[in-house]
Amino acid sequence: MQGSTRIGILIPEFPGQTHIFFWREIEALRSCGADVKIISTRKPGSENFHEFHNQVGDTFYLTTLPVLRILLFFVCNISWLLRSLSYCFKLHGGLRTKLRTTLFIPFSANLIMYCRKHHINHMHVHSSADAAHIVSLAGLSNEFTYSICVHGNLNQYGDNHAAKFRKASFIVTVTNPLSREVSSVLPDIPSSRIPVIPMGVDIEKFRPRTHKNQSSPNFVITSVSRLAHVKGHSFALQALAKLPNSIRFRYNIVGDGDMREALEREAKDLGIADKVEFFGFKKEGEVYEILQQTDIFMLTSFGYGEAAPVAIMEAMACGVTPICSIIGGTTDMITDRHDGTLVKQKDVNHITEALMYLLSDRDRLQEISMNARKTAETKFCHRRSAYKLFEHIQSVHTI
Structure with missing residues (x-):
């Protein structure tokens, strides 16, 4: 040149x-x-x-x-x-x-x-x-x-x-x-x-945490995206509300947008407001720290707005198992039940099934999270x- x-x-x-x-x-x-x-x-x-x-x-x-x-x-x-x-x-x-x-x-x-x-x-x-x-x-x-x-x-x-x-x-x-x-x-x-x-994604910066506390009774579930209607947070909240009481979890919602007040009301109406925390906009380093404490990453978008969500790449690089809508190119990114789980758009029951599949077996969750990291290293x-x-x-x- x-x-x-x-x-x-x-x-x-x-x-x-x-x-x-x-x-x-x-x-x-x-x-x-x-x-x-x-x-x-x-x-x-x-x-x-x-x-x-x-x-x-x-x-x-x-x-x-x-x-x-x-x-x-x-x-x-x-x-x-x-x-x-x-x-x-x-x-x-x-x-x-x-x-x-x-x-x-x-x-x-x-x-x-x-x-x-x-x-x-x-x-x-x-x-x-x-x-x-x-x-x-x-x-x-x-x-x-x-x-x-x-x-x-x-x-x-x-x-x-x-x-x-x-x-x-x-x-x-x-x-x-x-x-x-x-x-x-x-x-x-x-x-x-x-x-x-x-x-x-920067796979050297976004890495799995060296030690996960397997004895913790709580699962940590995180979403990182704009708080927009098409991001489907409502379906995630509804699915989490259907989990049995025996499964203890905390849901972190990272990001900001016009839907925040509506989502806060919905979490309260569903009876899970005490299990949901809204973090607002966070910088890259802060997102990384949250992902380090996360077991499952959820992106339940719908419509045509997603292609290859970078938030999914960041989560997988951190060895966090994704639950993601079948949307855009997510079938290129995730092999269902190998390095994550894919769910139908707007299907609360399917999202709940995916959560139960992962949360009912810690060894399975750990294996899929390791595969997620390998995929990130290879593709992202x-x-x-x-x-x-x-x-x-x-x-x-x-x-």
């Missing part, structure tokens, strides 16, 4: 509550020798003080527009502006869709100017929604190559995906089902342009994933 590898990573509303895995990727890419610049659309609506918070102060936000410079850019780059307008008006959908996309053109111009200033030769965008349009429009300048990472089912991220993907050097997907979904949008694209690369190392991404970026620029 000529010169140094200068990569721009575009992450919408960075740093958000669940964005620690993006930071891991950035650090790992830098350890590969890449010069990585962080770009975002706008600042998140609420502050989330991750351990890396003080290291992302140089994030460039596209919505901070230098209006006069943008206007001058349009005047000096008429051909690019015309290509961008053509891109917008060739999109499928009504006039409203086309006009809405033209509103991204100033942000794309801002991105081009930033890439010129910092000599960025490849953009990688962690979104297949509006941010992908912004990068695709900027890519019409032919001043850098770009790639897109798909993190979930395409129907959750708008439409006109063919337009976003067509000029991309490659499209990363985090699971095999998503790779097949991208192929269905662009059936002529070779599989080599749709690599499957999970985000990964974030450095290995970042290196694969780096190799793909390098291959685009290799002469």
